[in-house]
Amino acid sequence: GEDVEQSLFLSVREGDSSVINCTYTDSSSTYLYWYKQEPGAGLQLLTYIFSNMDMKQDQRLTVLLNKKDKHLSLRIADTQTGDSAIYFCAESEGNTPLVFGKGTRLSVIA
Amino acid sequence: EPEVTQTPSHQVTQMGQEVILRCVPISNHLYFYWYRQILGQKVEFLVSFYNNEISEKSEIFDDQFSVERPDGSNFTLKIRSTKLEDSAMYFCASTRARGETQYFGPGTRLLVL
Numbered sequence: 066g067e068d069v070e071q072s073l074f075l076s077v078r079e080g081d082s083s084v085i086n087c088t089y090t091d092s093s094s095t096y097l098y099w100y101k102q103e104p105g106a107g108l109q110l111l112t113y114i115f116s117n118m119d120m121k122q123d124q125r126l127t128v129l130l131n132k133k134d135k136h137l138s139l140r141i142a143d144t145q146t147g148d149s150a151i152y153f154c155a156e157s158e159g160n161t162p163l164v165f166g167k168g169t170r171l172s173v174i175a
Numbered sequence: 176e177p178e179v180t181q182t183p184s185h186q187v188t189q190m191g192q193e194v195i196l197r198c199v200p201i202s203n204h205l206y207f208y209w210y211r212q213i214l215g216q217k218v219e220f221l222v223s224f225y226n227n228e229i230s231e232k233s234e235i236f237d238d239q240f241s242v243e244r245p246d247g248s249n250f251t252l253k254i255r256s257t258k259l260e261d262s263a264m265y266f267c268a269s270t271r272a273r274g275e276t277q278y279f280g281p282g283t284r285l286l287v288l
Contacts (some may be wrong), residue, residue, distance in 0.1 A: 075210035100279070108182075108218070108266060153218065158273035162220035162231065164209065 066093040071154050071166035078174050083141040085169045087154030090135065095159040096128060099139045102151045102168065111139070111152075141171075149173045177201045179280035180287065181267050188257055194237065195240045196252045196283045198267030200231045206275060208268040211235070219267065225273075257287045 068090045077083045089097070098113040114121045114137070120166045121128045127140040141148055151168040180199045188194050200207050209221040222232040224242050241253045250269075254261055264284050268277040 089268075095274070108279040110276060110278060113276060133191070155218075157274075162223060162233075163210070163218075163268075163277060164220070165218040167217050 067094075067156065067157055067164045069154055069164055069166035070167045071152075073167065074170050074172070076172045076174060077144050079144060079146060081144055083139075083144045083148070083171055083173075085139045085141075085152050085154075085171065087137040087139075087166055088135055089137065089154070089156045091156055091158065091164070092135070093158045094135075094156040096157045097128075097137050098153075098155040098157070098163065099126075099128065100153040100155060100165075102153065104150075108153065117165075144171075144173050146173045147175055179267055179269055179278055181265075181280035181283050183283060184281065185286075187288065190259055191256050194254050194257055194280040194285060196254075196265050196267075196285070198250045198269075198280055199248050200250055200253070200267065201271075201278060202248070204269035204271050204278075206230075206256030206273060207242075207244070207271045208270075209252045210266045210268065210279075210280075212266065213260075213263045220228075221252070221265075228246050228283055253285045254285075261285060262287045 071087045090106050099111045100108040125142045129138045153168045154166040155163040182197045207224045222236045223230045243251050259283045261279045264282045265281045267280040270277045
């Protein structure tokens with residue numbers, strides 16, 4: 066079945082850029098998502114990208130998609146302590162349920 | 176901004192008891208979903224619901240689970256006889272049309288003792 070893999074931990078200094086990586090196996094993936102989960106909270110949709118795009122930028126967030134390698138990344142510029150959370154990569158074929166990765170825990174050191 | 180809401184935020188129950196988790200999807204959304212996240216693990220799909228019937232379900236969604244849209248606003252997940260391994264965070268999600276972005280609620284943390 067489909068699988069989504071992410072590294073489990075990332076630690077960065079405040080003000081630096083964070084890059085969270087994700088790989089997926091489903092070549093039919095149409096939508097790729099990044100969700101943020103703060104401690105004890107729900108899943109907040111951060112951004113998403115269609116599979117026919119290479120890049121999407123939204124303020125401090127940049128999503129890069131390498132469809133050939135099935136690799137997705139989320140770059141957070143000027144990382145702040147408030148960015149500390151778990152970031153989930155997820156994919157969907159469009160009309161299928163989301164398949165999530167295990168999440169990357171981002172720790173921002175002041 | 177409209178959002179998905181869920182109640183209760185936390186529920187503790189004894190093994191074997193029935194629980195009902197409630198969700199109010201975004202008002203003009205037509206597709207509804209339940210996912211769960213066991214502590215430290217991936218978020219997993221349980222079931223999707225459209226037009227008053229289940230459109231897709233995973234292997235996890237066995238006969239112990241059921242979903243219902245009892246009125247025009249609520250969407251519920253019932254677990255008939257809870258087991259210890261049902262302890263998890265349960266997320267409801269909704270979307271306006273098939274294939275569109277799913278918006279998640281804050282989750283209900285269920286603890287089965």
